[in-house]
Amino acid sequence: MTTTDQPDRAVTDPVGLITDLVAEVERELGIETIQAVVTAVVGGRAKSRSLAKALAMRPAVLTDGRSPAPRAIGDLLIELRKAGASAIAPPVCAECGKKLRTLQRKGQDWYCSVCGQETAECNVCGSVRRVGFRDRKGLPRCSMCPDIDDRDPVTVVHELITTMAPGADRDVVAEALRRSVPHRPHYRQRLVWALEEKPRLLTGGWIPVIVATRGRLIRPRAV
Known part of the structure; x- marks a missing residue:
């Protein structure tokens, strides 16, 4: 498969392109298994095309597991690992480098459950803490300052x-x-x-x- 063919295939055959890119790296899984995982993850046509384009632009994500990348690629890595892939890397936290079985996103980056916690200045007490709530105006509050509304x-x-x-x-x-x-x-x-x-x-x-x-x-x- 030549790189010049990839942009066209990302549109005309996104599932096939993703399957081939994975198969070039992963030797433990058969083509049918890879294709089944890809099909389950990519969903509709628009999503599959977007994932295929992103993966064609940086196929190294299959072996290093590093964002920035679309969430669908992270999900694909996780599902391939569950299916028995060994050469495919799991997604890794952009902050601490932890290997992830589930992931959270901020922007285009993947984070673990600890590093992915949003921090901000609480709109009530002014402390910079993890965001526990968003009030009725969408402003951040810490867990000590919930927006309580006792009305029926x-x-x-x-x-x-x-x-x-x-x-x-x-x-x-x-x-x-x-x-x-x-x-x-x-x-x-x-x-x-x-x-x-x-x-x-x-x-x-x-x-x-x-x-x-x-x-x-x-x-x-x-x-």
Whole structure:
């Protein structure tokens, strides 16, 4: 396989190109096994083409495991190792060099669970620590300063909806909210904050909330 053929194959035969690049390095796995792993990892056409182009540009990642590189390449290295590859390198942490079985990303680099922790100045106490939370404005907070909201989410959403549809049934709103975010209080809180910030979401079809009044199902009027 010549390097001049690779750009065209990345478009016309991305799975075949990736398989061949891996096979040139890895002798322990058969072509069929490599192809099966590649197919499982690359997914759709756009993703497979992107991965093929990146791998053709720097095939050395197969043996050194180093980023920067797309996450899909890291996933490919991990899955090839699980399949029994020995010449293929596992991804390595960009900071400490640890060999990874799972990875986190910041930008185009791979990190272990320790080095991958985001640090920032807490918006409340001002300490530079690992980011434990993001508040309702998306600002970082440490684990000691969570953004606590003791309000009942159903009450807040019901009040928002009644400004657009007076007489909305609170029980129906509660059920719609429960179905939208079941068993996830933290996500429900964030959904409430998003609706408070942009009530138009209720009329844009993004949030599956339907209200009832006088026994008839209606959609809230645009604001």
